[in-house]
Amino acid sequence: MELNITNLTKEFAGMQAVNHLNITMGSGVYGLLGVNGAGKTTLMRMLCTLLHPTSGEITCDGKEIFAMDGEYRKLLGYLPQDFGFYPEFTVENYLHYIATIKGLRPVVAQKRVKEMIGAVGLKKAAHKKMKKLSGGMKRRAGIAQAMLNDPKILILDEPTAGLDPNERIRFRNLISELAEERLVLLSTHIVSDVEYIANEILLMRDGKLVHRGTAKELIDSMQQQVWKCYINKNEVGHLLKKYKISNMKSDAQGVEVRIISEEKPIPNAVLEEANLEDVFLYYFGEKAGEENDMV
Template structure:
């Protein structure tokens, strides 16, 4: 399975949400990282045929997805940021309903529902009404419905919103296993969601992909930019006015500082191994000066 985007552009009046993207995906997990408003959801809605591009095209194995219509959507599983459901349905009934919509025979839908309830940890809650679920449980149900038809292309928009750390780990393991012979695009602003499972990461800002590559390639591009050192508390405001600060840890009147700089920022500063979170801060974080007066 191969998805290609050629000069893909989406405009809403005078606003260009997605700008001339040229990207391709084959198998595995792709992580789409960016702040809210970067254009991630618009891109995913186009990939799911919910929005038509203003310019450009999206091809699935060389064919235009909008011309393929229902044939393409049979390959597709999608979890939007906000998915609709009937509040009076139980979790099991909701998944069976989704199975019917996706054309699964009742026996297949029932078997698949049982498998997915186990996979997302909702077996005990199969008979609970949707309106009675916590936010995290609703999100897990949404992940299950996206996987109901064993899609070859799975598109997930902020899938871990509302999940606790244990649920996030369960989700990452599930997606990693599921993606073995499939294509998964996962949009998020939570770095840990994709750091360990994505083989390719796209950093998106203002409708453009500003950096792409493997997690290792992206972190290696940050070499000689991440520093740690100890400073006096009174120095933090000056540093925040000049640099992007990744982390501070206060101990008495001394502060352990981690920041981004193109050169050694202070006497005693040592270069440290960059993380994907450092790259996220570099491309999307507050500019130096916006954190002035931090301490």
């Protein structure tokens, strides 16, 4: 199974949401990282045939996905960022309906619905109406519907958004379990989500792929170093203007800051090992810090 994205572009009212993108993906978990507006969701929607590209093409094992039509969507499992459902349906009903429109045979659908309800831990809530579920349970129902057809391509757009830490960890583990022998593309702006489970991370900015690699390769790609130091509170403003700050922690004595810089920012700064959050800030720092309050 190979997805090949060639020169893919999507324009909205003259703005290029995805800009001449080229990616090839095989089996494995791919983490798609980028700030809001980077083009992640637009890319995923094109991969799910929900949006037509302005130019370029996407092929699955050499065949154009829009031409493949239902045959391509048969391979697909998708959990969108805004997971919409039918509020009056029970979880079981909802999954049966999705199984039907996924083209599963009734006997297979029956089996898979039961399996997936168990796999995502919704056995007790199977007869509850979807509108009565908690946020975490809804997301689990979402992953269950995406997995019903045992998809070869699983696309998850911000699957952990809005979940509490427990739910997020549980969800990450679930995705890891499901990731075997399929292509999983996971979009998020929560760095730790992909750090643990992605084999390869794709960094997107302004509709373009700015970097790709494993977590280690991305960390190694940083041209700057990470420093930790303690400063007085009145120095924070000055440092924020001058450097990319990946973390700040205040206490009674002052503030502990984590700075990304080519050279030692202040004399008492100590060199730290970089992590993926630092990489994120390194590549998207300006936007994250100034416009979107990210990281």
